[in-house]
Amino acid sequence: MLPVGGKAMARTLAEKVWDDHVVRRAEGEPDLLFIDLHLLHEVTSPQAFDGLRLSGRAVRRTDLTIATEDHNTPTLDIDKPIADPVSRTQLETLRKNCAEFGVRLHPLGDVEQGVVHVVGPQLGLTQPGTTVVCGDSHTSTHGAFGALAFGIGTSQVEHVLATQTLPMPKFKTMAVNVDGELPDGVTAKDLILAIIAQIGTGGGQGYVIEYRGSAIEKLSMEARMTVCNMSIEAGARAGMIAPDETTFAYLKGRPHAPQGEEWDAAVEYWKTLRTDDDAVFDHEVHIDASRLAPFVTWGTNPGQGAPLSAVVPDPASFADPSERLAAEKALEYMGLAPNQPLRDIAVDTVFVGSCTNGRIEDLRSAADVLRGRKVAEGLRMLVVPGSVRVALQAVAEGLDKVFTAAGAEWRHAGCSMCLGMNPDQLAPGERSASTSNRNFEGRQGKGGRTHLVSPQVAAATAVLGHLASPADLSDVRTPVEA
Amino acid sequence: MEAFTTHTGRAVPLRRSNVDTDQIIPAHWLKKVTRNGFEDGLFEAWRKDPQFVLNQPERQGATVLVAGPDFGTGSSREHAVWALQNYGFKTVLSSRFADIFRGNSLKNGLLTVVVPQDVIERLWKLTESDPAAEITVDLVAREVRAEGLTQSFELDDNARWRLLEGLDDISLTLRHEADIAEYEARRPAHKPRTVEA
Incomplete structure (x- = not known):
């Protein structure tokens, strides 16, 4: 979709993905965005499913929705009943809701169970140029693939379940340019902690951050996920990294990655997901990776x-x-x-x-x-x-x-x-x-x-x-x- | 959603910045599967201190929270908004809110109002020296009023209209169901699905 006014302008990565998901744009209203992937877990979904039941609504796209159990799950004795009755009730509630509404669930004990932001990427569900939401602020993790990924509240979870869309207020764009070589022993975690210390916990407020530069391009997908994951700790609405050969290699062959001709079509599209050379960010930050050291919080x-x-x-x-x-x-x-x-x-x-x-x-x-x-x-x-x-x-x-x-x-x-x-x-x-x-x-x-x-x-x-x-x-x- | 037009009430001056959602409602409260019953979890750790402002007798029944910058940072838990509402707060004033918290608050009819930090300082001084002092938040006029102070605030017309009318977002979106169906029909085939093809 062309921007308002109909003129093709140079755009950032985030703006391209946003524009490709606009279902409806009207003057004075937030854009209505289509959501490609909705991840659910037990903590922020029960009240949303209740809302659906109260208004007699169904889940619009069960084929774009997936649930797992992660926040409450014990890490010992998982074959025994969960000791905490309140945790147990919450997990049972998710199981009932997923069964009632037809949502795919990977419960405790399942081979695909895990932290929701680890599960999505490893299944190949998180793909470049998609919109991803979850009732969890660390949904920003998925931006590592060039997805536009937002953490949302429970009212929005219900909204996505019912409509597969979200009205979203416009964002501002920020580039965090990281050039130079990370010294030995300095990791993606040190990098993102240093970035947050520099811009502050409110510094990213209202922005979608794009991490770019030679140091970012050299990072593995796991490291990119670490960086994007903590975008929310800088207050940002999302964090993104342009997809490249590293991204494609990670995705190839995963259970939900496209195959055959669809893979070729997807890669062709994914390769367009880069910030145009003459695009202008609302704000830019520069970091010299070679000057970084192991970083800790006090x-x-x-x-x-x-x-x-x-x-x-x-x-x-x-x-x-x-x-x-x-x-x-x-x-x-x-x-x-x-x-x-x-x-x-x-x-x-x-x-x-x-x-x-x-x-x-x-x-x-x-x-x-x-x-x-x-x-x-x-x-x-x-x-x-x-x-x-x-x-x-x-x-x-x-x-x-x-x-x-x-x-x-x-x-x-x-x-x-x-x-x-x-x-x-x-x-x-x-x-x-x-x-x-x-x-x-x-x-x-x-x-x-x-x-x-x-x-x-x-x-x-x-x-x-x-x-x-x-x-x-x-x-x-x-x-x-x- | 509960409509919000104008509200007048006594205040709780919360002299803290970066009040994260783990402070507003600790994680162990998130195991509940309802939207109510969170009032006792609000600021649970800080309320253990008898000196904490919420524990002062003169603050009982206050409905306006005046907080430092970067209120609501961290987790997306909407439970933070429910906890504030369950406790009795109708509105929160700060110079800066975290985005997700702000979105959650406006969807529930808890009006989050952004005013400059110097206004927050003046409201802190006023309500600390006179706990009976009232603050009015007027969404119709987009104004905060207190003794000796009138401050306008911004809120986009669309969000304001939805709050004034107490409108439900899902019903509004479903008026455009045809647009959604049209978008779905032209969505590329290579996009991922969570179920087997």
Whole structure:
């Protein structure tokens, strides 16, 4: 569809995908967008299905809808009934709703079960140029494929179930240009934490971010998903990366990827999904990848981060009064003092997993650090694969043995300690290094304290017992066969 | 959806920025499968502190929340909006809201009003020194009024109309069912399906 006014203008990637999904455009109204893929899970869907029932509506496109169970699912004893009756009711509600409305569901125990944002891509359902929604803010993950992917609320979940469309207010475009080479040991997670620290938790508000530049083009699909996943932590409505050969290679042969002539037609379309050379972004940010280092958070929002080699900032150093107050409150909650070296911070628990860092590549990199090493005395390390498929792949590669030999716990797939809706939680005052996406107060358990880190930093931290990177470990690997 | 035209009430001054949705309603409350009964979960962790502003006797019955910047960041949970409404809030004022939270609030008739931070500061001072002070949020005139203060605010005409009328988005969209069917008919065959072909 041509933009309003009918004149073909240079467009960004996000604008192209948006325009291709406009069902209806009218002056003074939000565009009505068609939704290609609707992902459901147990937490944000029950009230939406109730709404459908109350108004006697059906699910318009069950063939574009898929559900899985992830937020509440236990990661131990999954063959036994779920102990928490409220969690059990919520999962049973999803099962009933999916059966009643004819929606495909992958429940706990199914080979395709897992964190919804890991499941969509691995099935090949997340494709370039599609619109993807889910009642979960980390839906931005799917933007790694050049999809326009939004987290939505439950009212919108009901709206999509009933109409397969959403009225969406227009967005602004932001380019985050990342050029140069990421140094050894610096990952996509460090990159996105550094980006959020630079633009702030509200910096992306109203924008769809496109990550571009030579450092982005070199990233694997898993790494691209990590970057796009945390777009929401910068306040952005979505994050995207233009599809390329890396994207096509990842998709080829997946269960729901197009085949034969349809594959050729799809690739031809996907190749048009690039920002035009003369397109203008509303805002641009430039990052030099070669200057980045392992990055960790010290505070209670994802923008409160710093390089691992830095110290805890002094709130007095913040010019903005509300940032100063936020830093003071964060240090109090986190039990940290100004100018304390971040490397000195001892942790009790290490969590590897989540829709941010629960894919096979993340498990491989954590295992590489742990191979032949031991988790520090008294420290608890949980490794939670993002999906059953990821778990099976990890087992096939012997990664589970590396983790258990090091003293870590190898668990079943799910959201787990990322948000502690299941029994995997921090105790009050307990401190974690976590590969998840949010360090909010109490996020991982009431009174728990979270430092967001990459899988490599998580593994090195588990070995040393304090925040650390693999570079800090050079002489502690014991020659143990794993 | 409940219609919103104008509301006058006492305020809760919440001097915090980046109030994320995990603070508004912690995750363990999200296991409920209804839209009501979330009032006790609102700001649950902070309410354990007897000094927390919501616990002050003079704030009981207040209906206007005046918060710092970046209110509602984080998760897409609409439960955050329900919790605020279940507790009794009709409107929230901040200099900046997270997008998903804002969208959720307007779909439920909880009016989120963006005003500059200096106006928030003035409202904090006013309502801290006089807990009985009332704030009016007038959607018809698009104005916030309090003693010695009149501040206009923006809300696009379409969102305002839907709030004033209390309209249901799904019914509005289904008026254009023919457009949806027409779009579906021309959708490329290579697009993914969740079921086997």
